[in-house]
Amino acid sequence: MSVYTPVSQHDLAAWLRQYSVGAPEKLEPIKPGIENTNYFVTTTQGRYVLTLFERLPAAELPFYLNLMAHLARHGIPCPAPIADLSDAFLGTLNGKPAALVTRLPGRSIEAPGEAECRELGLLLARLHLAARSYPAYLENPRGPRWWRMAARDVQPFLDAAHWRLLEAELEFQAQHRFPDLPRGPVHADLFRDNALFERGRLSGVIDFYFAGVDCLLYDVAVCANDWCLLDPAADRGLHLARTSAFLAAYHALRPFAPAEREAWPVLLRAAALRFWLSRLHDLHLPRPGELVHAHDPEHFRLVLERRVAQGAPWLEAT
Amino acid sequence: MSVYTPVSQHDLAAWLRQYSVGAPEKLEPIKPGIENTNYFVTTTQGRYVLTLFERLPAAELPFYLNLMAHLARHGIPCPAPIADLSDAFLGTLNGKPAALVTRLPGRSIEAPGEAECRELGLLLARLHLAARSYPAYLENPRGPRWWRMAARDVQPFLDAAHWRLLEAELEFQAQHRFPDLPRGPVHADLFRDNALFERGRLSGVIDFYFAGVDCLLYDVAVCANDWCLLDPAADRGLHLARTSAFLAAYHALRPFAPAEREAWPVLLRAAALRFWLSRLHDLHLPRPGELVHAHDPEHFRLVLERRVAQGAPWLEAT
Numbered sequence: 001m002s003v004y005t006p007v008s009q010h011d012l013a014a015w016l017r018q019y020s021v022g023a024p025e026k027l028e029p030i031k032p033g034i035e036n037t038n039y040f041v042t043t044t045q046g047r048y049v050l051t052l053f054e055r056l057p058a059a060e061l062p063f064y065l066n067l068m069a070h071l072a073r074h075g076i077p078c079p080a081p082i083a084d085l086s087d088a089f090l091g092t093l094n095g096k097p098a099a100l101v102t103r104l105p106g107r108s109i110e111a112p113g114e115a116e117c118r119e120l121g122l123l124l125a126r127l128h129l130a131a132r133s134y135p136a137y138l139e140n141p142r143g144p145r146w147w148r149m150a151a152r153d154v155q156p157f158l159d160a161a162h163w164r165l166l167e168a169e170l171e172f173q174a175q176h177r178f179p180d181l182p183r184g185p186v187h188a189d190l191f192r193d194n195a196l197f198e199r200g201r202l203s204g205v206i207d208f209y210f211a212g213v214d215c216l217l218y219d220v221a222v223c224a225n226d227w228c229l230l231d232p233a234a235d236r237g238l239h240l241a242r243t244s245a246f247l248a249a250y251h252a253l254r255p256f257a258p259a260e261r262e263a264w265p266v267l268l269r270a271a272a273l274r275f276w277l278s279r280l281h282d283l284h285l286p287r288p289g290e291l292v293h294a295h296d297p298e299h300f301r302l303v304l305e306r307r308v309a310q311g312a313p314w315l316e317a318t
Numbered sequence: 319m320s321v322y323t324p325v326s327q328h329d330l331a332a333w334l335r336q337y338s339v340g341a342p343e344k345l346e347p348i349k350p351g352i353e354n355t356n357y358f359v360t361t362t363q364g365r366y367v368l369t370l371f372e373r374l375p376a377a378e379l380p381f382y383l384n385l386m387a388h389l390a391r392h393g394i395p396c397p398a399p400i401a402d403l404s405d406a407f408l409g410t411l412n413g414k415p416a417a418l419v420t421r422l423p424g425r426s427i428e429a430p431g432e433a434e435c436r437e438l439g440l441l442l443a444r445l446h447l448a449a450r451s452y453p454a455y456l457e458n459p460r461g462p463r464w465w466r467m468a469a470r471d472v473q474p475f476l477d478a479a480h481w482r483l484l485e486a487e488l489e490f491q492a493q494h495r496f497p498d499l500p501r502g503p504v505h506a507d508l509f510r511d512n513a514l515f516e517r518g519r520l521s522g523v524i525d526f527y528f529a530g531v532d533c534l535l536y537d538v539a540v541c542a543n544d545w546c547l548l549d550p551a552a553d554r555g556l557h558l559a560r561t562s563a564f565l566a567a568y569h570a571l572r573p574f575a576p577a578e579r580e581a582w583p584v585l586l587r588a589a590a591l592r593f594w595l596s597r598l599h600d601l602h603l604p605r606p607g608e609l610v611h612a613h614d615p616e617h618f619r620l621v622l623e624r625r626v627a628q629g630a631p632w633l634e635a636t
Contacts, residue, residue: 020448021393022440044440044519045393073387075339075363075400082393087451122340122362130338133405201362 004054005037005094012041012050015093018084019100021045035209037096040103047103049079052096055287056209061097063138064208065089067131067185068101074130076123077104077204104204106196112227114245119202120195120227121249124187127205128216128254131185140188140212142274144173150277157284162301169273169304178215178263186219187211191226217260220250221271225303236299236306269307276300322372323355323412330359330368333411336402337418339363353527355414358421365421367397370414373605374527381456382526383407383417385449385503392448394441395422395522422522424514430545432563437520438513438545439567442505445523446534446572449503458506458530460592462491468595475602480619487591487622496533496581504537505529509544535578538568539589543621554617554624587625594618 012024022044030038030049037052053061065081069089072080079101081089091098109116139145151166158166187194189210196204228243229236247256279297286294330342340362348356348367355370371379383399387407390398397419399407409416427434457463469484476484505512507528514522546561547554565574597615604612 019393020444022444045395045444069391070401073391073398073401074403074405075337077363080391083388083391083448083451085392085447085451087392126338126340129403130401133401133403 005052005096007037007039007050007052007094011094012039015091015098016041016043018086018091019082020085021048021082021100041100048082048100049103050093050098050100052093052098054096058097060138060141061090061099063136064211065099066136067134067211068208070134071127071130072102076127076130077202078127078208079104079204079206104196104206106198106203108193108195109197110192111231112192112242114241115200116197116202117227117242117246118249119197119200120190120223121246121251122253123195123202123205124190124219124223125250125253127187128184128219134185138212140186140214140218142188142210142278143212143214144177147173147273147277150281154277154280154284157280165301165305165308166273166277169269169308173266173270173273176263176266178259178266180259181215181217181263182257182260183213183215185211186214186216188214188219188222190219190223215263215267216254217256217263217267218271220247221264221267222274225268225271225275225300229303236303237310265307269304272300272304272307276304323370323414325355325357325368325370325412329412330357333409333416334359334361336404336409337400338403339366339400339418359418366400366418367421368411368416368418370411370416372414376415378456378459379408379415379417381454382529384454385452385529386419386526388452389445389448390420394445394448395520396445396526397422397522397524422514422524424516424521426511426513427515428510429549430510430560432559433518434515434520435545435560435564436567437515437518438508438541439564439569440571441513441520441523442508442537442541443568443571445505446502446537452503456530458504458532458536460506460528460596461530461532462495465491465591465595468599472595472598472602475598483619483623483626484591484595487587487626491584491588491591494581494584496577496584498577499533499535499581500575500578501531501533503529504532504534506532506537506540508537508541533581533585534572535574535581535585536589538565539582539585540592543586543589543593543618547621554621555628583625587622590618590622590625594622 007027009027012027016024024041024043026042028040030040035055037054039050041048041050068078069081071078082100082102083089084091089099147170151170155163187205187208189207190205194205194207195202196206224238224243224246228238228246230239276297279295279300282294283297325345327345330345334342342359342361344360346358348358353373355372357368359366359368386396387399389396400418400420401407402409407417465488469488473481505523505526507525508523512523512525513520514524542556542561542564546556546564548557594615597613597618600612601615
């Protein structure tokens with residue numbers, strides 16, 4: 001969507017008086033995004049993003065904001081929440097929970113090559129290592145429990161073949177859980193549009209509002225299903241060189257455990273399932289008043305079918 | 319000094335493995351500074367300063383590092399300490415307590431004009447407001463107690479006239495304490511060389527290793543005695559337009575209390591006294607093995623004499 005809750009220059013000026021970031025100079029609504037109202041804010045001090053949370057449960061917001069603060073102070077290039085004069089990250093603006101975070105330089109890229117996939121692998125491993133000392137806990141909010149709920153919701157909208165695929169995959173996933181894989185806070189939505197590059201370097205990872213604790217390898221699978229697809233993506237296979245570059249870079253900083261090698265094909269399927277389900281849900285059950293520009297669910301159904309049909313043998317590079 | 323404790327490329331690479339800041343690319347010793355060993359460090363992620371603490375009491379280091387982290391997360395452009403994988407800001411490198419902080423852009427300026435003094439006033443007020451919620455406490459380590467100790471140490475090196483000036487000023491300050499002035503964490507050493515400018519904006523405040531809790535107005539006085547001197551500084555008077563710009567900018571964000579207006583001339587003297595004393599001490603009682611390039615104490619003796627002789631009426635601009 002774009003902006004659910006409008007913020008005026010006047011609202012902003014009043015709100016910023018609770019902060020130490022200087023005087024406002026510019027306020028621009030940000031178009032993309034389906035969960036929150038976002039503005040770019042420029043002050044005499046710097047560049048920020050103002051987010052009004054429209055949908056996320058208020059109780060979960062501290063998990064996300066504190067995680068970003070934790071990662072930022074470990075040197076991970078992610079938005080750093082700014083504390084207000086009462087030392088809180090979370091305030092209220094126009095009736096909505098709201099936060100100010102730093103705005104990172106760089107732009108997302110549509111067609112990553114091996115070099116960018118290598119950058120991503122290094123960054124994701126560093127993020128996972130830095131997140132290990134993060135003390136808060138939130139189960140991945142788009143994990144197996146949510147899959148089952150979402151599947152019930154979207155069932156009326158599916159034809160018989162698609163429902164069979166969905167039901168079978170839920171059953172398969174239920175039979176293949178991996179309680180012993182390394183776990184920790186994961187981004188869980190690190191698609192190309194949530195990564196910024198500047199001069200060939202990954203300069204920012206943004207949008208942590210689907211983060212939660214899960215298998216670290218699940219995060220790797222979410223990335224591979226988006227960053228490493230063959231181009232054109234007609235058959236949704238993985239591009240060998242890009243996938244290898246991504247996994248080898250990750251592995252160099254956080255070596256994969258033997259159990260992770262086994263789990264890989266299953267987690268690639270789980271990552272496809274999660275986004276097929278959420279896109280079906282956004283398409284068929286939009287929230288009232290939502291300005292829909294939902295992504296096409298078909299893409300991730302095809303990714304899932306491809307992973308089911310072919311598996312995904314562990315790649316030699318690692 | 320420059321570097322007391324050498325750090326090799328190899329030492330650095332090993333040490334950085336405890337961090338999430340990418341791989342080292344460059345290591346350059348930093349010349350200025352009299353308290354610590356400092357290096358510029360460039361990694362695949364960004365630019366940092368590595369500091370090995372040579373002299374500061376280990377028990378005080380968390381106060382400084384946590385204060386910088388606190389200010390950084392409030393949007394103050396100061397070095398942000400980077401936490402290591404065990405979530406600590408402070409480590410040990412080559413036998414010394416050591417920390418990695420972000421390196422800020424910009425350069426210090428020797429001859430600030432009104433515009434730069436205004437920038438400084440705004441930043442100092444924001445820093446004081448943001449620091450109010452900082453919970454730790456450390457008495458200004460160069461406060462009245464230290465003055466008396468330092469005065470005893472340097473007495474043998476002073477001629478009779480200078481000793482009389484020093485003794486009289488200590489006596490005057492003892493009779494003019496202001497327990498009711500607004501207090502909080504102050505930088506206490508914000509000279510021109512500890513501020514960085516980029517494109518006319520104050521882009522960084524560095525070197526918090528003299529910070530402590532004191533009157534906020536003391537911090538203002540330290541700045542005025544350095545930033546607002548007449549140029550040439552022969553008579554050590556304050557430049558009216560620059561002082562007014564500095565104080566008015568500060569006052570716009572944190573209005574001065576009536577008691578602060580009264581205390582102003584006394585605190586300008588206190589700020590001059592403190593630096594006269596520390597420069598005398600550095601000159602006459604250098605630490606063993608120290609590569610002295612001590613500042614000239616005479617400058618601050620003349621500043622003090624000028625403030626004693628003329629007072630410093632509160633400036634109309636505020």
